[in-house]
Amino acid sequence: MKRIFIAALGLLVFACAKKENYSIKGTAIGIPDGTEIYLQELGKNNKRNSLDTAKVMDESFVFTKPSAEGKGLLLLSTALDRQQLILVKDQAPLTVTLYKDSIPSSIVTGSAENELFNTYTKKSRQLNKKKAELRLALNKARQETDGIMVTEYSSQIQELDKQYINSKKEIIDGNSNSMVAIMALSDLINAKALKIEETENYYDGLASDIRKTTLGNSIKGYIAQSKSQRAASNLASVGNKAPAFSAQTPDGKELALSETLGKYTIVDFWASWCKPCRLENPNVVRVYNKYHDKGLNIISVSLDRPGHKERWIRAIEKDQMDWYHVSNLQHWQDPIPKSYGVRAIPATFLLDEEGTIIAKNLRGQALENKIAELLGDS
Template identity: 45%
Template structure:
C-alpha cells in the first residue's frame, strides 16, 4: 500500500509547476494542439510544444518558466487561439472548437485576473454596443433628449472602465496582467503619461523584470518625451520620391505630425478633415508632415492612399517598417491615428486632436502668432 501511495504521490509531483491539461469538445482523435508564447521583444509568437488530443483530452508537462509568459493554445483546423499566462502553476482548459472565445481557462492567480479583466471588456463592449444601437434609433426618430441621455450613458461606461483599470493595476502589483492592462491603457490615449508612470512604478520588482514590462517602461519614456511642452523629437525619413526629408525642413508656423497608414481605417476616415484644415490654414503658415506605418514592400499602397485621399499637397515620409518604424518608437506611438501639433520652434503644443478640435486649435495658434 505504501508503495502504491508513493507512486501516486510521484505522479502528482510530476504535474506540479507548468503543466497544462484539458478537454476539447467534439475533438478529432489525434488532433494537434500547438503551444506558443510571445518572444522576448513581444513582437511575435514562437512555438513551444505540441500535444495530441486523445479521447477528447490532452495533457502536457512543460519546462518551468523563469518569469510569467503570455502564451497561446491553437487547435489545428481552427482559426484563432486561446490566451493564457504561463506562471508555473497547473492550468486547465475547456476548449470549444466552434467558438474558441467561449473556451475557459482555470489555474493560477494570473489567469484568474486575466479572465476577470477580459470578462469586463466583453461586458463593456456589450453595453456600448447596446447604447450605439439605441442611439441610431433615437437619431432616426429625432429624439434629442434620448440621444443626450445615451451619450451620458456611454460616458459613464467609459469613466467607470477607466477607474476599474486603474484599480486592477493598483491592486495587483505582482501580476504580469497589470502590465498588459497598462499597455491597453496606454493604447487608448485616455490617460496621461504621469498617471501611467505612477501605476507602473508601483509594480513589483519581479514584474518589472519581465520583457513585457521593460518594453512598456521604454514606451512610457518615449511618451514622456512627447508630452505637451516638450521639444518634438527630430527625425528624417524617405519621401514617396525616395528623398530624405527631416522634420526641421517641414516646420511651419504650426505643424501637424500625423502618424497613419493606408491600412488604417480610422486614419482614412480622418483624412478629409485634415485636408479641410490644411486648405483653410496653409496660407497662414500651417504645414503637415504625415508619417506612414505602411508595411514593408507596400510602397504602392502608401502612394495610392495619398492619391485617393487627396493628401498630395503636403509632406509625406515612411520607412515602410509597419510597427517597427523608428519614428513611431521615438514618439511612443502604439496605435494610430496619432497626431502631434507643433509650434514654429518644434515644441509640442497639443496631441491627438481630431475634427473640429484640430481646426479650432490650429486657428487659435495661428491667430495668436499673428498678433505677436
C-alpha cells in the same frame, strides 16, 4: 502616433525565473478524438512560438514539457478552427476544459494567476457586450431623432466607461505582483484613460519583477517617450523659437529651415499616406499661391516610410505643392516631428521672419484668415 501597445489579451510578458516544467491537462468537450491541439507562447512583438502539439484521445489531452524561461501568455488552439484560448503561464499545473464551439470562453483552473485572469477577462467581456448593445440603441435613437433617449443612452455609455476604467484600476491596486495588473495598465493606456503622471504612478507601484517584463519595459519606454514628446511640444510652443532642423530634399540636397524663412513661413508636417493631409493640401496650395509673392513660404516635412521616396515625390507632384520639401523617410522615427512634439498629422507651425512660432495647427479657413491678417488680402 503609432500605438505601441495592443490589447492586453495579446501581449506576452517575460520575467527572469528558473526553468520549470509546465503541465496542462485538458478535457476536450465535443472535440473529436485525433484532433490536434496546439500550444504556443507569445513572444516579443507578438511572435508566436510553437511549443508543443497534443492529440485528443477519449476527450482528453496533456502537455508536459520543459518551458522557456519566464512568465508569459500561452495560446491553446485546435486544428478545427482559428479560435484560441489564452492562459497565463504559471509554475502550477493547469487544468483546461476546452469547448469546441467556444474556445475563447473555455475554463482554466489551477493557479491564482489564471483565476484572476479569468475574472478580469470575464468582466471586460461583460462591459464590452453591454457597451455594444447601448451603442446600437444610441444609433437607433439618433436615427429616430429621439433626443431624450440619446441623452439617456449616452449617459449609460459614459457610466460603463467609468466602470471599465475603475475595474482595471482595482486590478492594478490589488495585484501589484501580477501579470494581470500590468495587462490592465496596458489596457488603460490603450484606452487613453490615464494621464502620463497617473501611468507612471501605477507603473512605479508594480513589483520590480513585473516592471522588468517585456510589457513592463514597453510601458517604461512609453512613459519616457510621452514625457519627451511633451517637453518637445512645450519647446515648440507659440512664442518660442522654432526648433532648427535640416533634411534632404527630393533631389537629395540638404536643406535647413533657416534657408527657407520668408516674412512668414509654414512648417507643414504631412505624408503621402496621410488622407487628412492630402485632403487639406488643396487649401494650403491655394493659400500659398495667393500669398507667396507677398512673403509666404512653406516647408513641408514628410513622414513617409523608408523606401517610399518615389511615393513622396509623386504625391508632391500630384498635389501641386510647389514649395520647399524635406524628409528623412523615417516615418514616426523621424527626429524632426519629435523635436516639435508632433503626434498626429497634418500639423502646422506658422513662423515669423525671425523663426518664432506665432500660431499652430491652423487649417482650412482659419489658415487663410490668419495669413490674410498678416500679409493683407487683395
